[in-house]
Amino acid sequence: DADVTQTPRNRITKTGKRIMLECSQTKGHDRMYWYRQDPGLGLRLIYYSFDVKDINKGEISDGYSVSRQAQAKFSLSLESAIPNQTALYFCATSDSSLAGHEQFFGPGTRLTVL
C-alpha cells in the first residue's frame, strides 16, 4: 500500500468551479506539503503544515487554500479554478524527528481547468 495517497489522480473541471484535492498519509509524519509542477518551472511550494494547528503559505499560495483535518490528512482547495491552475499537483510529507530533509511524495493529481 502506498504511504502517501492522493485523490483524485486526474480531474478536469471548468473555470470558476471549486475543486478539492485530498492527501492522506500512513507514514505517521507530522509535516505535510502541497506543490505544483509546471513544465520548465520544477516543483513550487503552495502551502505547508508542520502540525494540525500550524499552516503556512508557500511561494505561490494565491488562489489556493488548505485544510489539515488530522495529522494524516491535508487537503488543497481551489475556490474558483482558473486555466493557469492547470498543473500536476503533489502532496509530500516529512518527519521533524529525522535529521535529514527528505520528503516523501504522493503519486500526483493531474488537474486541467478548461
Place this chain on the structure above:
Amino acid sequence: DQQVKQNSPSLSVQEGRISILNCDYTNSMFDYFLWYKKYPAEGPTFLISISSIKDKNEDGRFTVFLNKSAKHLSLHIVPSQPGDSAVYFCAASYSGGYQKVTFGTGTKLQVIP
C-alpha cells in the same frame, strides 16, 4: 528568483557510460542538498543527499559532489542504465528552514541502450 538552477533541461547518455547532472544555487544559507528522481505518472522519490559539511556522498552507482565555493553540486551515475531514464530534480534546504525544500527545474535524463 530561481534559487536552485538546473541549466540543462535534458541529457542523453549511452548505457554503461557516466551521467553527470549539474545544479547551481544562489542562497548561501542552504546547507543541505538533495536529488530526487521522477518517473512519468509517479511522484518524485528521494535519491541521495549531502550536507554542506561534506563535499562528497556516495551510494552505490550514485555520487553527489558539492562545491560550496562555487555554489555548485553535481550528481554522477556510473554506470548509467536504461532504468535511470527519468527526470532528476536538485533541491536545497537549510537548517532553519524547517525542512522546507526549494527545487530546481529538473533535468530529463535519457539512457540509450
